[in-house]
Amino acid sequence: MTNFPATRGEGGKRMNTAAGEVGGRQAPGEWSAAESVVINRAVQNAPSVHNSRPWSLALRGRSAELRERPTLLVQHDPEGRDRRISCGAALANLVLAIRSLRWTAEVEFGSSSGLVTATVTATGRADPSEAERRRGAAVLDRWSCRRPFDGPGLPASTLDVLLEAIAAPGVTGRWVSGADEALGVARLLTYAGRVFRGNADYQRELSSWTTVTGDGLRREGLGERGLAAVGLTTGRTRLPDEHVLSARIQREAVLLVGSGADGPAEQIRVGSAVEQTWLEATARGLVVSVMTQPLHLAEVRSGLAAGLGFPGMPQVMMRFGRLAESVDER
Ligand SMILES: Cc1cc2nc3c(=O)[nH]c(=O)nc-3n(C[C@H](O)[C@H](O)[C@H](O)COP(=O)(O)O)c2cc1C
Numbered sequence: 001m002t003n004f005p006a007t008r009g010e011g012g013k014r015m016n017t018a019a020g021e022v023g024g025r026q027a028p029g030e031w032s033a034a035e036s037v038v039i040n041r042a043v044q045n046a047p048s049v050h051n052s053r054p055w056s057l058a059l060r061g062r063s064a065e066l067r068e069r070p071t072l073l074v075q076h077d078p079e080g081r082d083r084r085i086s087c088g089a090a091l092a093n094l095v096l097a098i099r100s101l102r103w104t105a106e107v108e109f110g111s112s113s114g115l116v117t118a119t120v121t122a123t124g125r126a127d128p129s130e131a132e133r134r135r136g137a138a139v140l141d142r143w144s145c146r147r148p149f150d151g152p153g154l155p156a157s158t159l160d161v162l163l164e165a166i167a168a169p170g171v172t173g174r175w176v177s178g179a180d181e182a183l184g185v186a187r188l189l190t191y192a193g194r195v196f197r198g199n200a201d202y203q204r205e206l207s208s209w210t211t212v213t214g215d216g217l218r219r220e221g222l223g224e225r226g227l228a229a230v231g232l233t234t235g236r237t238r239l240p241d242e243h244v245l246s247a248r249i250q251r252e253a254v255l256l257v258g259s260g261a262d263g264p265a266e267q268i269r270v271g272s273a274v275e276q277t278w279l280e281a282t283a284r285g286l287v288v289s290v291m292t293q294p295l296h297l298a299e300v301r302s303g304l305a306a307g308l309g310f311p312g313m314p315q316v317m318m319r320f321g322r323l324a325e326s327v328d329e330r
Helices: 033-044 081-100 130-137 156-166 179-197 200-209 242-251 264-283 298-308
Strands: 014-016 055-060 063-068 106-112 115-121 171-175 253-259 287-291 313-323
Touching: 033 055, 033 081, 055 081, 063 081, 081 115, 081 130, 081 264, 081 313, 106 264, 115 264, 130 264, 156 171, 156 253, 156 264, 171 264, 179 200, 179 242, 179 298, 253 264, 253 298, 264 287, 264 313, 298 313
Parallel strands: none
Antiparallel strands: 014 106, 055 063, 063 115, 106 115, 171 253, 253 313, 287 313
């Protein structure tokens, strides 16, 4: 299945995400207190750049309006791309929460002062599909696992399911496969790690978002080894040797996710697709982490696209695996 069925309505701004008939009118009544809790909790638990949750959510009648907030990460995300990808992930959770409550969910996009809004309206009753049920149930279990992963790679059937989950209009995924691709990717990621580790302004901003407890980017969750170390390089990261990293990439399932175009709408779609895939993996007992840090360097994005023959604009790299029982020191 795709994350959102085909766009409908004028100007390509409306999407129907529910199975069954929808009339385009809001169902009468308003969210109950219990429904509001489910919806708020799901959105709150969406992944976001530096855990910044760059959105606001307002519930009215039987609709929910998600608004991009102008949270500024001048060093990490000067163009707001990660902010909109985060909003897309929150939108996926919002839709899944409404579907899990057995309402249809019709999404309409807008923008105000250059910031994206997405209004999700319940227009009637409809049971969630199996995939919606499975993914919706995984929303509170999803987390960023930046530890090394265990064992042999994932079976081809699982890779196929995850690739299918990422597919959405304008969004593509591509597995990194084979020794040559792994080494090419490892070289680009270690290069990016060196650039970010040596950038004092960048590191100052990153550490201001890093907290021991509380709501920021949790320090103890940051990866110190392997791919995760080059996924969010801090001033203290020991960068892995590129051949060691390449071997690790071959043992993990690494997916490059990109979009055909690179506007706000595509970034929102990428975020929704990433979250749908993350939840699908979580429901299957896998662990995941994502990285955009290296992709903020134009030369890394173009190097990945050229090296992998990737047709779109690389936006996010995802890694999937099983949690290691014992931690490999490399
Ligand atoms: C758009 C986006 C970009 C992200 N970029 C990175 C990254 O470059 N490196 C990384 O380790 N985690 C990255 N993350 C993961 C977030 O840091 C993580 O979702 C957030 O801290 C909340 O933690 P949780 O996923 O465990 O709930 C990103 C998440 C999103 C949605």
